[in-house]
Amino acid sequence: MRLNYDTPFAGPALVSSMAGGLKGSEILKIAGEVRAMKAAGRDLLDLTVGDFAADQFRIPAELAAGIAQALEKGETNYPPSNGMQALREAVVRLYARELGLEVPVEAVVIAGGARPIIYGTYRALIDPGDRVLFPAPSWNNNHYVHLLGAEGVPIVVGPESRFLPTPELLAPHLEGARLLSLCSPQNPTGTAFTKESLQSICELVLAENRRRGPGGRPLYVMFDQVYWMLTFGDTQHFTPPGLVAEMAPYTIFVDGVSKGLAATGLRVGFGVGPPEVIKRMSDIIGHMGAWAPRAEQVATAQFLDNVPALTAYRAKLREGVQTRLQMLYAGIEALKAKGYPIEAIPPMGAIYLTIRLAAHGKRPNFGDPLKTNDQVRRFVLDHAGFALVPFQAFAFPGETGWFRASVGAVGPTDIERGLVRLEAALKMLR
Numbered sequence: 001m002r003l004n005y006d007t008p009f010a011g012p013a014l015v016s017s018m019a020g021g022l023k024g025s026e027i028l029k030i031a032g033e034v035r036a037m038k039a040a041g042r043d044l045l046d047l048t049v050g051d052f053a054a055d056q057f058r059i060p061a062e063l064a065a066g067i068a069q070a071l072e073k074g075e076t077n078y079p080p081s082n083g084m085q086a087l088r089e090a091v092v093r094l095y096a097r098e099l100g101l102e103v104p105v106e107a108v109v110i111a112g113g114a115r116p117i118i119y120g121t122y123r124a125l126i127d128p129g130d131r132v133l134f135p136a137p138s139w140n141n142n143h144y145v146h147l148l149g150a151e152g153v154p155i156v157v158g159p160e161s162r163f164l165p166t167p168e169l170l171a172p173h174l175e176g177a178r179l180l181s182l183c184s185p186q187n188p189t190g191t192a193f194t195k196e197s198l199q200s201i202c203e204l205v206l207a208e209n210r211r212r213g214p215g216g217r218p219l220y221v222m223f224d225q226v227y228w229m230l231t232f233g234d235t236q237h238f239t240p241p242g243l244v245a246e247m248a249p250y251t252i253f254v255d256g257v258s259k260g261l262a263a264t265g266l267r268v269g270f271g272v273g274p275p276e277v278i279k280r281m282s283d284i285i286g287h288m289g290a291w292a293p294r295a296e297q298v299a300t301a302q303f304l305d306n307v308p309a310l311t312a313y314r315a316k317l318r319e320g321v322q323t324r325l326q327m328l329y330a331g332i333e334a335l336k337a338k339g340y341p342i343e344a345i346p347p348m349g350a351i352y353l354t355i356r357l358a359a360h361g362k363r364p365n366f367g368d369p370l371k372t373n374d375q376v377r378r379f380v381l382d383h384a385g386f387a388l389v390p391f392q393a394f395a396f397p398g399e400t401g402w403f404r405a406s407v408g409a410v411g412p413t414d415i416e417r418g419l420v421r422l423e424a425a426l427k428m429l430r
Ligand SMILES: Cc1ncc(COP(=O)(O)O)c(C=O)c1O
Pocket: 050, 112, 113, 114, 115, 116, 139, 183, 186, 187, 224, 226, 254, 256, 257, 258, 264, 267, 268, 269
């Protein structure tokens, strides 16, 4: 029987006001459009999706084999709602070994990727109307704020701080805030906190919590470090409690294998934080059924403990990503040196490069001048097959020409060819 979904009710009456007002991912919208162009045969450098292409970066072979073996052994039922004990213990060992952070196993929860950990953090901490501070640009905080009916306070950051929030920018907004959302290395900018800056932010958070006193509700930091295994050159990864031990009760780490093991489709994420909050998060994740699949959990636990394999894989992935980011950065700087209106911020981590295309006011072949970031995006997409995401997709205001380029799905020769096409297109601007 073909179901007929016609109804006399319409629009807002059909869903909750929250669902009615929820925006889909702007990134995925742009990426979908780019995919369609590619399918139609266009030569494109697709720098849009924050993902890896399997023909560029594979998950570790040992991990893939471990999943197959776990399935073979019948690891196909529900996992415990807070995660498999073996994986939680492997995360404890990983944090001690690699990050110098010792936590009890009760501080770890496993979920189906980092997203349910973020949602669980917001859900466990935020009441409607609570204030959530997040940098603009940042990834998806605006959407999680909407889901929770929170009051979002975007802190607009700029190139002078490599698009990271600074203690000076945050200080005036901490009073009364419930959650400070930080990410390092950061999506969309590919930049990471310095030790000094993160340490000063931690001191401010602790001062605010002291001011509130034991009768108040604390200010928490959600520290999204899904890209911590991907830092380049001299960049070091720092964590709030690693720098200031007193931050432990107020820090919830968001983590997982999606980025560090190029395994976005496996859906294995971890949250690490104060056990009382983590317990509530695992109840929320349990009710959502947002567990990581059991076989993936078993295999991830084994892989995280296989130190030689993990070390070798990390080095290879890091080198592959860094090569691509450096090529793109060097190419853009070369175009800048030739006088084109383009620049980039040196990459520090993750899979992203921040690019500025200041083509506003310029006329493509004496046509109408480009006015908005979206018109600039369209111009380089149509004329150079160079696909970028404007910072507006990350809640960043203003038509100032800032874009994210993601290199996980492109190869070095694709980048070379894309840069040649980009120069040809920039030549068309008067
Ligand atoms: C900063 C950040 N956190 C979390 C996630 C989500 O990760 P997952 O795919 O594991 O849900 C992403 C994905 O792009 C991300 O960029």
